[in-house]
Amino acid sequence: MGLLIMVGLVGAGAAAVLMKSFAQGALAVPAKMADELGLIVGTDPVRRLVPDGSPELRRIAEAVNALADQRRSLQEDVEARIREARLSVEEERNRLAALMSELSQSVVVCNLDGRILLYNNRARLQFKAMSDAPAAAGGGEMIGLGRSIYAVFERSLIVHALESIQERIRRQSAQPVANFVTTTRAGQLLRVQMAPVLSSAEGGGDAVVSGFVLMLDNITRNFEAETRRDQMLHSLTEGSRSSLANLRAAAEMLEYPDLDAELRERFLKVIRDEVQGMSRRLDDTANAFADSLKTRWPLDEMLGADLVAAAQRRVEKKLNLPTKLEEVDPEVWVKVDSFSLLQAIGYLASRLSEEFEVREVRFRLSSAGRLAHLDLIWSGQAMSTETVMAWELEPMTFAGESSPLTVRDVIERHDGEIWLQREKTQHRAFFRLLLPSALPQEQVEAAAFLKGDSRPEYYDFDLFKQTEASHALDDRLLSELTFTVFDTETTGLNPSEGDEIIQIGATRIVNGKLLKSESFEQLVDPLRELPEASTRIHGITPDMLFGQPPLAKVLPSFHAFAEDTVLVAHNAAFDMRFLQLKEASTGVRFTQPVLDTLLLSAVIHPSQESHRLEAICERMGVHVMGRHTAMGDAIVTGEVFLRMIPLLAEMGIRTLGEARQASEKTYYARVKY
Numbered sequence: 232m233g234l235l236i237m238v239g240l241v242g243a244g245a246a247a248v249l250m251k252s253f254a255q256g257a258l259a260v261p262a263k264m265a266d267e268l269g270l271i272v273g274t275d276p277v278r279r280l281v282p283d284g285s286p287e288l289r290r291i292a293e294a295v296n297a298l299a300d301q302r303r304s305l306q307e308d309v310e311a312r313i314r315e316a317r318l319s320v321e322e323e324r325n326r327l328a329a330l331m332s333e334l335s336q337s338v339v340v341c342n343l344d345g346r347i348l349l350y351n352n353r354a355r356l357q358f359k360a361m362s363d364a365p366a367a368a369g370g371g372e373m374i375g376l377g378r379s380i381y382a383v384f385e386r387s388l389i390v391h392a393l394e395s396i397q398e399r400i401r402r403q404s405a406q407p408v409a410n411f412v413t414t415t416r417a418g419q420l421l422r423v424q425m426a427p428v429l430s431s432a433e434g435g436g437d438a439v440v441s442g443f444v445l446m447l448d449n450i451t452r453n454f455e456a457e458t459r460r461d462q463m464l465h466s467l468t469e470g471s472r473s474s475l476a477n478l479r480a481a482a483e484m485l486e487y488p489d490l491d492a493e494l495r496e497r498f499l500k501v502i503r504d505e506v507q508g509m510s511r512r513l514d515d516t517a518n519a520f521a522d523s524l525k526t527r528w529p530l531d532e533m534l535g536a537d538l539v540a541a542a543q544r545r546v547e548k549k550l551n552l553p554t555k556l557e558e559v560d561p562e563v564w565v566k567v568d569s570f571s572l573l574q575a576i577g578y579l580a581s582r583l584s585e586e587f588e589v590r591e592v593r594f595r596l597s598s599a600g601r602l603a604h605l606d607l608i609w610s611g612q613a614m615s616t617e618t619v620m621a622w623e624l625e626p627m628t629f630a631g632e633s634s635p636l637t638v639r640d641v642i643e644r645h646d647g648e649i650w651l652q653r654e655k656t657q658h659r660a661f662f663r664l665l666l667p668s669a670l671p672q673e674q675v676e677a678a679a680f681l682k683g684d685s686r687p688e689y690y691d692f693d694l695f696k697q698t699e700a701s702h703a704l705d706d707r708l709l710s711e712l713t714f715t716v717f718d719t720e721t722t723g724l725n726p727s728e729g730d731e732i733i734q735i736g737a738t739r740i741v742n743g744k745l746l747k748s749e750s751f752e753q754l755v756d757p758l759r760e761l762p763e764a765s766t767r768i769h770g771i772t773p774d775m776l777f778g779q780p781p782l783a784k785v786l787p788s789f790h791a792f793a794e795d796t797v798l799v800a801h802n803a804a805f806d807m808r809f810l811q812l813k814e815a816s817t818g819v820r821f822t823q824p825v826l827d828t829l830l831l832s833a834v835i836h837p838s839q840e841s842h843r844l845e846a847i848c849e850r851m852g853v854h855v856m857g858r859h860t861a862m863g864d865a866i867v868t869g870e871v872f873l874r875m876i877p878l879l880a881e882m883g884i885r886t887l888g889e890a891r892q893a894s895e896k897t898y899y900a901r902v903k904y
Contacts, residue, residue, distance in 0.1 A: 347374060481499075565668055708886055710743055879893075
């Protein structure tokens with residue numbers, strides 16, 4: 232029995248070993264296939280199963296590989312379609328950017344919360360003109376992506392216009408727009424046209440208003456011109472009423488035949504005095520309101536050389552008459568109605584060609600103070616003044632074109648004159664057109680396009696998805712917030728001992744993008760001596776600060792620029808100390824949250840010895856430019872901060888409150904100034 236029991240136990244053990252070996256052999260291949268299948272699904276879609284094991288397992292592996300190939304093909308097709316769609320959207324976006332930048336009208340697009348989503352360069356320049364401190368903020372405290380349009384317009388005005396638009400939409404109006412005129416804080420008049428931005432409703436219902444477009448025209452000058460014109464008419468009518476009464480009375484008295492000589496002479500003197508007074512009043516009114524009288528004809532400012540070039544092309548194309556240039560001053564600007572003026576020049580050239588067989592004309596342009604001289608020169612026989620006068624008074628008809636205007640009408644429209652002059656020594660003559668000159672146009676708009684990238688980012692459609700958060704600011708994700716990244720240059724390193732700010736530079740981060748074009752940069756007069764040691768660091772000299780505004784005038788503009796944003800700076804405690812020490816004297820308080828890239832660097836890389844801005848840039852691959860200038864350091868700090876946001880997210884620091892709490896736990900948070 233013992234032997235049998237022992238043999239049975241040995242047999243059972245051998246059977247167990249065989250069963251275990253069989254089980255491991257049968258399950259190992261499926262387990263390996265499961266692991267590889269997980270890699271295909273999760274991280275490596277190109278990976279394929281290696282057929283192994285039983286014929287059934289091999290067939291399963293081949294089927295899985297076929298499915299993986301099919302899945303990969305579908306993924307590649309989807310990715311290709313996404314790339315095509317992205318290219319199409321990018322192309323449309325570039326077209327819109329080009330169109331918006333070239334529009335002569337100011338355009339601002341907002342969401343229903345009044346946050347600015349898009350604006351063109353014309354709007355930026357117009358808001359700069361409305362700014363209380365255009366040199367400092369450049370209008371940036373009034374307009375910018377993510378900023379509120381209610382900083383410019385009353386909320387009730389916008390709400391009323393939106394209600395009017397929605398009522399027109401309900402009535403299925405063909406043009407659901409609203410128009411209104413408002414006054415800015417600077418006292419300027421704006422004519423505003425509001426149009427809705429419509430989005431498709433869920434469930435295929437009627438479109439709903441998701442935002443609005445504002446088209447702005449500054450009508451301050453037009454209003455002032457109309458007012459001046461009304462004043463002119465009132466001055467002429469009321470001022471002439473008494474003179475006419477005196478003239479009428481004197482004329483009636485002179486009708487008496489038995490009036491003695493002394494009284495007759497007295498009444499004649501009254502007539503002479505009143506006539507002289509009326510003449511003087513007319514001259515004074517004409518001189519005082521000359522610009523207002525001219526506004527009934529729209530005249531555009533253009534470079535004189537461009538006008539001459541256009542005249543050359545017109546004469547050569549319409550008349551087949553060769554032209555040449557003589558002295559053309561490249562600095563002369565004129566204020567003209569180019570269409571009618573080119574008609575007049577072409578008409579004169581055609582009469583010269585037809586009646587005097589002139590075979591070539593020349594152009595000359597020069598400046599004469601407030602006027603510009605445009606000469607049309609030819610060689611040949613002389614003409615009489617009667618001929619010139621006849622040409623001036625006949626309606627212009629030449630080369631198949633006709634106009635009811637005469638040359639005299641065109642010249643009078645420009646408040647100019649036309650002369651005929653002869654150069655006897657050279658046996659030639661010329662018509663001289665006296666035209667109003669204009670000041671050279673400032674190159675602000677061109678500079679705005681050339682600054683930074685080829686076309687500045689003035690739009691961000693992702694902001695359409697944002698609404699006012701219901702949570703406190705600390706609960707907002709860093710990726711959702713708007714930041715003002717700033718830096719200061721100072722006279723020294725001791726704010727509590729009298730050192731002052733001499734430069735502030737700032738830029739904005741909106742929707743995860745650093746908007747270099749939306750910037751604030753201003754030198755500040757410290758009202759104290761500037762040490763040479765500080766000049767060697769930042770390069771700012773006392774001459775550069777001469778005539779600059781003091782901090783009391785700059786801080787309100789910077790405060791408006793940074794309003795409703797989170798402040799970001801490197802070693803922010805230093806910069807904020809300077810601002811805090813000025814609260815009592817300026818009344819400006821910066822109460823918004825502050826993030827410090829120095830502290831955040833210590834959170835992300837606690838084992839690193841240096842958290843200087845240069846060291847952080849080297850670690851994060853940020854190119855350093857404009858170091859130790861307020862604007863340059865602000866831009867670099869902004870680039871660093873954008874790279875920090877995803878690194879903080881990997882550490883579980885996603886909201887503003889979490890970032891502030893983590894910063895407060897670092898050693899550097901204890902540094903005081």
